[in-house]
Amino acid sequence: MENGEIDKNIKLLTGQVEPAVEFIGMKLETLEPGYARVSMVIKPEHRNVHGMAFGGIIMALADHAFGYGANSLSYPSVASQFNMHFLRGAQTGETLVAESRVIKSGKRISVSEIKVTNSRGDLIAMATGTTVPVASAKGVTGRRDSGVIK
Numbered sequence: 001m002e003n004g005e006i007d008k009n010i011k012l013l014t015g016q017v018e019p020a021v022e023f024i025g026m027k028l029e030t031l032e033p034g035y036a037r038v039s040m041v042i043k044p045e046h047r048n049v050h051g052m053a054f055g056g057i058i059m060a061l062a063d064h065a066f067g068y069g070a071n072s073l074s075y076p077s078v079a080s081q082f083n084m085h086f087l088r089g090a091q092t093g094e095t096l097v098a099e100s101r102v103i104k105s106g107k108r109i110s111v112s113e114i115k116v117t118n119s120r121g122d123l124i125a126m127a128t129g130t131t132v133p134v135a136s137a138k139g140v141t142g143r144r145d146s147g148v149i150k
Helices: 003-014 019-024 055-073
Strands: 027-032 035-041 077-086 095-105 110-118 123-136 144-149
Touching (some): 027 055, 035 055, 055 077, 055 095, 055 110, 055 123
Antiparallel strands (some): 035 095, 077 123, 110 123, 123 144
């Protein structure tokens, strides 16, 4: 992939915010080719019945970083697999950071690894994810059609 196309992808991705991202309170901190860093503060409404951050919130943070990193190299791409290991709980008030790195970017699939840490550097969760490129509407950058795999 050419640098001009990667730069265009990054500009497109940083120029939009998904409603779910705003609702949950995630913030894109860094986006570089094949790398993304996203953070959020755990709020009381993010807790599960055990008083820790709900696993789905942690997964959403990791997924958001994963999507940014993968789409920086191949836009539009969608997840075809996501596997997460929860290693430690996170508490209300903690800032969590998800960092995603593309470890293989190909024509048909892209594979990323994602780590979620707290502000002390404790590893909260780790994940791997696979994306596949999808066809976009002819002549319209950044628009997905029916999702047919190329």
